[in-house]
Amino acid sequence: GLGLSYKKDENFGEWYSEVVVSGEMIEYYDISGCYILRPWAMSIWEILQTFFDAEIKKMKIKNSYFPLFVSPAVLQKEKDHVEGFAPEVAWVTKSGESDLEVPIAIRPTSETVMYPYFSKWIRGHRDLPLRLNQWCNVVRWEFSNPTPFIRSREFLWQEGHTAFATKEEADEEVLDILELYRRIYEEFLAVPVSKGKKSELEKFAGGLYTTTVEAFIPNTGRGIQGATSHCLGQNFAKMFEINFENEKGEKAMVWQNSWAYTTRTIGVMIMTHGDDKGLVLPPKVATTQVVVIPVPYKDANTQGIYDACAATVKSLNESGIRAEADFRDNYSPGWKYSHWEMKGVPLRIEIGPKDLANNQVRAVRRDNGAKTDIPVANLVEQVKGVLDSIQQNLFETAKQKREACIQVVKTWDEFTEALNQKKLILAPWCDEEDVEKDVKTRTKGEMGAAKTLCSPFDQPELPEGTLCFASGKPAKKWTYWGRSY
Numbered sequence: 152g153l154g155l156s157y158k159k160d161e162n163f164g165e166w167y168s169e170v171v172v173s174g175e176m177i178e179y180y181d182i183s184g185c186y187i188l189r190p191w192a193m194s195i196w197e198i199l200q201t202f203f204d205a206e207i208k209k210m211k212i213k214n215s216y217f218p219l220f221v222s223p224a225v226l227q228k229e230k231d232h233v234e235g236f237a238p239e240v241a242w243v244t245k246s247g248e249s250d251l252e253v254p255i256a257i258r259p260t261s262e263t264v265m266y267p268y269f270s271k272w273i274r275g276h277r278d279l280p281l282r283l284n285q286w287c288n289v290v291r292w293e294f295s296n297p298t299p300f301i302r303s304r305e306f307l308w309q310e311g312h313t314a315f316a317t318k319e320e321a322d323e324e325v326l327d328i329l330e331l332y333r334r335i336y337e338e339f340l341a342v343p344v345s346k347g348k349k350s351e352l353e354k355f356a357g358g359l360y361t362t363t364v365e366a367f368i369p370n371t372g373r374g375i376q377g378a379t380s381h382c383l384g385q386n387f388a389k390m391f392e393i394n395f396e397n398e399k400g401e402k403a404m405v406w407q408n409s410w411a412y413t414t415r416t417i418g419v420m421i422m423t424h425g426d427d428k429g430l431v432l433p434p435k436v437a438t439t440q441v442v443v444i445p446v447p448y449k450d451a452n453t454q455g456i457y458d459a460c461a462a463t464v465k466s467l468n469e470s471g472i473r474a475e476a477d478f479r480d481n482y483s484p485g486w487k488y489s490h491w492e493m494k495g496v497p498l499r500i501e502i503g504p505k506d507l508a509n510n511q512v513r514a515v516r517r518d519n520g521a522k523t524d525i526p527v528a529n530l531v532e533q534v535k536g537v538l539d540s541i542q543q544n545l546f547e548t549a550k551q552k553r554e555a556c557i558q559v560v561k562t563w564d565e566f567t568e569a570l571n572q573k574k575l576i577l578a579p580w581c582d583e584e585d586v587e588k589d590v591k592t593r594t595k596g597e598m599g600a601a602k603t604l605c606s607p608f609d610q611p612e613l614p615e616g617t618l619c620f621a622s623g624k625p626a627k628k629w630t631y632w633g634r635s636y
């Protein structure tokens with residue numbers, strides 16, 4: 152088919168909307184903010200799910216499934232965390248022709264669904280830790296501009312909900328899960344992220360503290376929350392009376408966490424690696440890692456070429472590489488090259504008469520276009536090597552791009568200048584909430600206000616006497632600021 156009509160560096164928004172469709176990941180749907188996830192996207196979700204599910208099972212976390220529907224009384228139980236979100240809650244009000252007695256909410260998240268049962272199931276310290284996860288969809292009827300994968304009214308996620316006897320256990324799990332989220336981004340999606348803590352203003356209001364992995368999109372100069380791991384403290388335990396009899400026979404409230412990553416991960420990967428020829432998939436998450444294309448020439452041993460393609464696919468698949476051949480005879484090799492480049496397949500193998508005669512294949516990398524001739528004899532390990540090198544190159548390139556966007560600022564003028572230059576800003580901050588609110592007010596505009604993204608765990612040196620860029624008060628910590636999704 153034809154190439155993209157928008158260029159990534161010229162019309163990022165249009166480029167993104169087009170590439171997710173041309174790459175056959177998304178089909179637009181007749182209800183705004185809802186998207187069809189086609190197999191090319193779903194298989195990426197499944198690869199991430201397979202990794203994460205195995206990892207949480209090693210941590211003795213068990214999968215469960217709770218109902219989609221939430222009764223209003225229960226949803227509104229946790230006042231301060233829901234009131235801000237009320238406009239996003241979708242409600243079922245009818246069945247058939249008749250109105251429901253009481254409208255029923257569709258889960259936007261499952262704290263209020265689960266925690267009445269946590270209260271029922273947790274009696275003594277032997278019932279702890281209780282650690283559940285569910286893979287499901289959630290609905291949030293947002294009105295800000297919907298974007299496939301990044302912001303949709305329904306999305307897939309996993310949500311973990313755990314309860315412990317002590318804060319120490321909860322604190323430890325928060326970071327264990329955050330490390331898994333870092334691995335999802337950096338080891339699978341080849342997307343660099345910063346681990347850090349959300350400010351009091353940006354954290355989950357119902358919790359004690361929120362940790363996050365923050366990504367950054369250079370093209371728009373916007374930060375994006377990649378995944379989140381909250382310590383809820385005992386707030387929900389108090390509300391839902393989740394108590395237990397500790398070893399001293401005293402009644403104590405549990406300490407809880409909740410954590411999630413979503414299909415947003417796929418959008419961040421596309422935005423990071425995609426180019427003007429289409430998607431670019433990191434091999435670790437590529438549905439098809441190698442596509443093998445026959446290049447017959449007149450009648451020169453066409454069957455031999457086809458057999459060589461089939462044999463190549465077979466030996467790659469037998470070694471655990473996801474390979475497939477494109478034997479369709481109604482498309483030219485050239486058409487197939489563009490098609491599989493659009494779909495972001497990391498490595499293409501071409502086999503023509505010359506390759507056949509020399510007992511080799513021609514490998515072409517999607518990330519940098521490099522072509523190498525590989526002798527059939529050591530096909531598998533050379534292909535494995537190239538795929539690893541593509542994975543590494545995508546990550547390093549993204550890391551360098553992101554680092555080039557980071558601007559350290561010390562004053563307000565430097566801050567606003569960096570913001571206008573679409574930078575990811577690292578600034579010393581007094582850690583006072585009204586200063587953070589003031590920055591939001593002062594930077595309001597049609598591009599959206601600047602906000603804190605996170606305070607990185609990996610804090611640079613903060614010299615004595617360093618002042619907050621916004622208030623001039625003594626700075627307490629380095630914090631990432633920027634516009635965000």
Ligand SMILES: O=C1CCCN[C@@H]1CCCn1cnc2cc(F)c(F)cc2c1=O
Nearest residue numbers: 233236239240259260310355409410411
């Ligand atoms: O972010 C997570 C991890 C997984 C479990 N939930 C937490 C906090 C979710 C925060 N949140 C986020 N969005 C919401 C939208 C709503 F419409 C609503 F009623 C409630 C919420 C809401 O509580």
Ligand SMILES: [Mg+2]
Nearest residue numbers: 236239291293
């Ligand atoms: Mg939201």
